[in-house]
Amino acid sequence: MFIGLDLGTSGLKGVLIDEDQEILAESTAPLAVSRPRDGWSEQDPASWINAAETVFDALSAKHELGAVAGIGLSGQMHGATLLDDGDQVLRPCILWNDTRSHAEAAAMDADPVWRKITGNIVFPGFTAPKLAWLKLNEPETLAKIAKVLLPKDFLRLWLTGDHVGEMSDAAGTSWLDTGTRDWSDRLLDASGLGRDHMPRLVEGSEVSGTLRTELAQRWGLRPDTVVAGGGGDNAASAIGVGxxxxxxxxxxxxxxxxxxxxxxxxxxxxxxxxxxxxxxxxxxxxxxxxxxxxxxxxxxxxxxxxxxxxxxxxxxxxxxxxxxxxxxxxxxxxxxxxxxxxxxxxxxxxxxxxxxxxxxxxxxxxxxxxxxxxxxxxxxxxxxxxxxxxxxxxxxxxxxxxxxxxxxxxxxxxxxxxxFGGAFGAARLAMMAATGGGAELAPPPxxxxxxxxxxxxxxxxxxxxxxxxxxxxxxxxxx
Structure with a gap:
């Protein structure tokens, strides 16, 4: 069996599928968005963990989870989840639909190197301009940053204890060399960051780590349960619909x-x-x-x-x-x-x-x-x-x-x-990671x-x- 978790903006959804990709159980926990100012959109990362606990409680109540071989992750993209050197959250996550950094995004986009390396416009919702906004408006926060994670990868940290990201989500940060599928040292340096601030990268269908023993015991999962790289919400949804x-x-x-x-x-x-x-x-x-x-x-x-x-x-x-x-x-x-x-x-x-x-x-x-x-x-x-x-x-x-x-x-x-959405696609990616399978495990419905x-x-x-x-x-x- 395999679990897929999809961390959306308004809720976290989990599905449990069997080896035939039939859904055995599912659960959803709501999430709230804070809009303290016009154009701002934030979320407390602690609420993601609470929602995941609720979903695991529900799934384990509906079905015994001892046969689960892998967990996959999907989630909202672009959010700046900022951690100190003790992995404590420094401020609410600035979400994908937050437009406060429009001036910083425009300034970055005016430099041709950003488009050349990333293959994309630097949009206000992307991650890099959020850090540029922090430099001007919350420099004390910026100075404490040890790691920058995307939302679903904060869930991964909770699940595995490791700082890991994957290619589809990382491509929405404006720091990835999208053609070579690696962090761009040049763009990170332009943001005052280095590779040590970034999670290591895996492919979405690869193993990113294994479940922490404490969590495995809590919900009756195997201690060797793998956690797949997963995907950004739309990439995972694409896996879900083939x-x-x-x-x-x-x-x-x-x-x-x-x-x-x-x-x-x-x-x-x-x-x-x-x-x-x-x-x-x-x-x-x-x-x-x-x-x-x-x-x-x-x-x-x-x-x-x-x-x-x-x-x-x-x-x-x-x-x-x-x-x-x-x-x-x-x-x-x-x-x-x-x-x-x-x-x-x-x-x-x-x-x-x-x-x-x-x-x-x-x-x-x-x-x-x-x-x-x-x-x-x-x-x-x-x-x-x-x-x-x-x-x-x-x-x-x-x-x-x-x-x-x-x-x-x-x-x-x-x-x-x-x-056939992101949670289902994430479960398919978990199956790929656990079994070594590939695109053949993601047929259209x-x-x-x-x-x-x-x-x-x-x-x-x-x-x-x-x-x-x-x-x-x-x-x-x-x-």
């Missing part, structure tokens, strides 16, 4: 939105604002277009309308041509392709005829057009999408899937009911149905996307 080879892709409609494509080579193009990261498997990379608000935008509108988000989407019938109302989902800035932390969302083209259903459609269309922007950015790098899976809470809306298929001109496959583009509306969605792009330019000027 997106491991060139041409395979998935679109995730979660809090944020992701268009993720696997690659068999390293093809960076930072100017597109596409993320080019290492995959969780050796000698494999991936590219992502990332938007910061997907279901988050729908939930925001649902609160505004005083209705349930699922009720709003289920009330929509057949796909319609985009109306005059255009919605921009930039509620907290945007990554791909804008790289703009200041731009904000908007409704444009409101009229007396705009009712709740029309506004709901506009929100879904706005997120859809943002995903189309990501597809266009991926295409500019030479990445083709031959097959596309849909995952995440938003994928429960047939209307939304029809809009995406039509806007992209690509059929969207919906897997059979099941959990069975497809329940395929949502085809509504070709009669293709031109209308092209026109709607053109209006969306024009509205975006207005919003950027306004910001």
């Amino acid at each position: 997106v491991v080879r060139a041409g395979q892709a998935f679109v995730s409609l979660g809090t944020s939105g992701v268009l993720f494509a696997a690659n068999d080579g390293y093809r960076p193009d930072p100017a597109t604002a596409v993320h080019t990261f290492c995959h969780a498997l050796p000698n494999t990379w991936h590219q992502m277009g990332v938007i910061l608000a997907a279901t988050d935008a729908l939930n925001w509108f649902a609160r505004l309308a005083g209705q349930d988000a699922a009720a709003l989407t289920s009330a929509l019938a057949d796909l319609q041509a985009p109306g005059k109302t255009t919605f921009l989902p930039y509620l907290g800035g945007e990554r791909t392709p804008l790289n703009d932390s200041a731009v904000r969302g908007a409704f444009l083209g409101l009229e007396h005829a705009t009712d709740t259903a029309a506004a709901t459609r506009a929100v879904l269309e706005g997120v859809t057009f943002a995903i189309r922007d990501c597809r266009d950015a991926l295409a500019a790098t030479g990445t083709d999408i031959a097959s596309l899976l849909a995952v995440g809470g938003g994928a429960r809306s047939t209307y939304w899937l029809q809009a995406i298929a039509t806007a992209l001109g690509t059929p969207v496959d919906l897997p059979v009911a099941g959990d 069975t497809i329940e149905r395929q949502v085809e583009p509504v070709t009669s509306l293709s031109d209308a969605f092209d026109e709607g996307h053109a209006r969306y792009r024009a509205a975006t330019r207005v919003a950027q000027n306004f910001a």
